[in-house]
Amino acid sequence: MHDTVRDWIRDARHIAVLTGAGMSAESGVPTFRDAQTGLWARFDPQDLATEAAYRADPQRVWDWYLYRRGLIGQVQANAGHLALADFSRRHPGRLTLITQNVDGLHQRAGQTGTLALHGNIADDSWLDAPRQCCQPGSIEDGHPPRCPVCGNLRRPAVVWFGEHLPPAALEAAEQAAKRCDLMLVVGTSGEVYPAAGLVFTAHQAGARVVMINPAATPLDGLAELCLRETAAVCLPALLA
Numbered sequence: 001m002h003d004t005v006r007d008w009i010r011d012a013r014h015i016a017v018l019t020g021a022g023m024s025a026e027s028g029v030p031t032f033r034d035a036q037t038g039l040w041a042r043f044d045p046q047d048l049a050t051e052a053a054y055r056a057d058p059q060r061v062w063d064w065y066l067y068r069r070g071l072i073g074q075v076q077a078n079a080g081h082l083a084l085a086d087f088s089r090r091h092p093g094r095l096t097l098i099t100q101n102v103d104g105l106h107q108r109a110g111q112t113g114t115l116a117l118h119g120n121i122a123d124d125s126w127l128d129a130p131r132q133c134c135q136p137g138s139i140e141d142g143h144p145p146r147c148p149v150c151g152n153l154r155r156p157a158v159v160w161f162g163e164h165l166p167p168a169a170l171e172a173a174e175q176a177a178k179r180c181d182l183m184l185v186v187g188t189s190g191e192v193y194p195a196a197g198l199v200f201t202a203h204q205a206g207a208r209v210v211m212i213n214p215a216a217t218p219l220d221g222l223a224e225l226c227l228r229e230t231a232a233v234c235l236p237a238l239l240a
């Protein structure tokens with residue numbers, strides 16, 4: 001089946017790639033929904049990844065993100081991230097990388113133009129609209145850090161459940177899904193929208209869809225091929 005997909009890649013004018021947590025699993029970053037190892041197996045996302053949860057217990061949520069930042073700081077991009085970045089370098093403008101991941105591993109692998117739909121865990125922003133006193137240079141350390149004048153809290157610059165995605169990234173992702181003739185969907189359970197909706201957009205626009213995931217997902221019906229393989233093994237075989 002690799003040869004078929006390699007032919008589709010060769011013939012595609014524009015390729016869109018949508019990645020999820022499974023893309024980073026072989027780097028050692030836990031996914032969210034995998035039964036045993038997934039982060040949500042031990043935590044309830046509604047308890048942590050929402051603004052209400054943050055306001056209710058800022059320290060607990062902030063420390064959970066510190067823990068994840070620590071994990072991510074110790075891992076490396078894997079062969080799948082590198083294969084995508086290398087292909088993009090060899091074929092400028094032919095591949096648009098859209099990710100739900102906040103780990104920054106595509107960027108660390110050298111991927112250019114990454115559309116990070118859910119933000120980046122390494123970045124912070126202000127919880128409330130910043131006032132004149134909320135200056136990045138005068139942030140008071142803490143769990144979480146805050147503005148020493150008005151107490152405005154810092155928060156992870158990631159998209160929490162119920163929050164809007166960054167409009168520019170989402171619009172660019174929609175455009176890429178509409179104009180691609182091939183979409184590779186890698187390592188996502190396809191359970192979270194609007195990211196998962198991009199696969200419907202590509203399919204409705206006539207693109208071929210290929211799933212790369214050891215497990216089945218609700219999006220499989222849109223795929224012309226489902227490769228039951230892992231990202232770090234399959235992507236180098238398809239893109240080298």
Ligand code: APR
Nearest residue numbers: 020021022025031032033100187188189192213215230231
């Ligand atoms: N290679 C490819 N796919 C893999 C691998 C691997 N090595 N390991 C696991 N997978 C697959 C799993 O089968 C599963 O379908 O990756 C998927 C991971 O799904 P989730 O944990 O739900 O991650 P994701 O789809 O990215 O979640 C979407 O939900 O929690 C929110 O905002 C968070 O961006 C996240 C969004």
